[in-house]
Amino acid sequence: QQPVQSPQAVILREGEDAVINCSSSKALYSVHWYRQKHGEAPVFLMILLKGGEQKGHEKISASFNEKKQQSSLYLTASQLSYSGTYFCGTELGGGSNYKLTFGKGTLLTVNP
Amino acid sequence: DTAVSQTPKYLVTQMGNDKSIKCEQNLGHDTMYWYKQDSKKFLKIMFSYNNKELIINETVPNRFSPKSPDKAHLNLHINSLELGDSAVYFCASSQGTPYGYTFGSGTRLTVV
Numbered sequence: 001q002q003p004v005q006s007p008q009a010v011i012l013r014e015g016e017d018a019v020i021n022c023s024s025s026k027a028l029y030s031v032h033w034y035r036q037k038h039g040e041a042p043v044f045l046m047i048l049l050k051g052g053e054q055k056g057h058e059k060i061s062a063s064f065n066e067k068k069q070q071s072s073l074y075l076t077a078s079q080l081s082y083s084g085t086y087f088c089g090t091e092l093g094g095g096s097n098y099k100l101t102f103g104k105g106t107l108l109t110v111n112p
Numbered sequence: 113d114t115a116v117s118q119t120p121k122y123l124v125t126q127m128g129n130d131k132s133i134k135c136e137q138n139l140g141h142d143t144m145y146w147y148k149q150d151s152k153k154f155l156k157i158m159f160s161y162n163n164k165e166l167i168i169n170e171t172v173p174n175r176f177s178p179k180s181p182d183k184a185h186l187n188l189h190i191n192s193l194e195l196g197d198s199a200v201y202f203c204a205s206s207q208g209t210p211y212g213y214t215f216g217s218g219t220r221l222t223v224v
Contacts, residue, residue: 040217040218041217042155042213046212047210097168102154105154105155
């Protein structure tokens with residue numbers, strides 16, 4: 001079942017913060033986050049596992065609330081390079097039999 | 113060195129034709145995937161192969177036939193192309209959780 005992302009789109013000025021949410025109606029094993037720039041391939045940002053810790057690098061971090069089956073991606077002090085479509089992907093299990101199902105994406109635009 | 117490479121990058125063809133897309137990864141990953149991204153940017157899994165063996169086959173028309181001659185290659189052959197097949201097709205590979213997917217640059221298929 002497809003995870004639900006919100007918001008669908010967000011517009012920021014450089015230096016502002018944003019939060020993108022991803023929720024599932026099913027118990028999750030992992031949540032992935034990807035960023036896709038226009039005309040390019042999705043690029044892996046990070047993965048959060050059931051029972052794992054909050055992840056992050058530089059100014060982009062994420063959390064996973066197992067009780068609510070929700071994940072949030074935090075972008076702080078946004079830069080122009082953060083613009084793109086952000087996708088969360090969810091797995092119900094950890095083996096190769098489990099597929100990564102993506103949400104519909106959140107279009108993030110960072111303006112100067 | 114390109115990690116996941118797809119050819120061709122663009123494909124324009126007439127309805128009813130048969131076409132193939134090739135994918136190769138040099139990351140040593142065991143699992144490879146085909147995803148379809150439609151005009152609304154929705155990424156949907158089509159097939160998954162683990163070490164040359166078909167693992168996931170979503171509800172894809174029989175006109176689509178994947179082939180994996182070895183674990184580094186996954187090709188997609190499409191018969192009797194239809195207008196609705198127009199999309200960007202992404203190949204991806206993974207070494208499994210807790211690692212993310214690495215996507216190829218995509219093949220934009222346009223059926224006229």
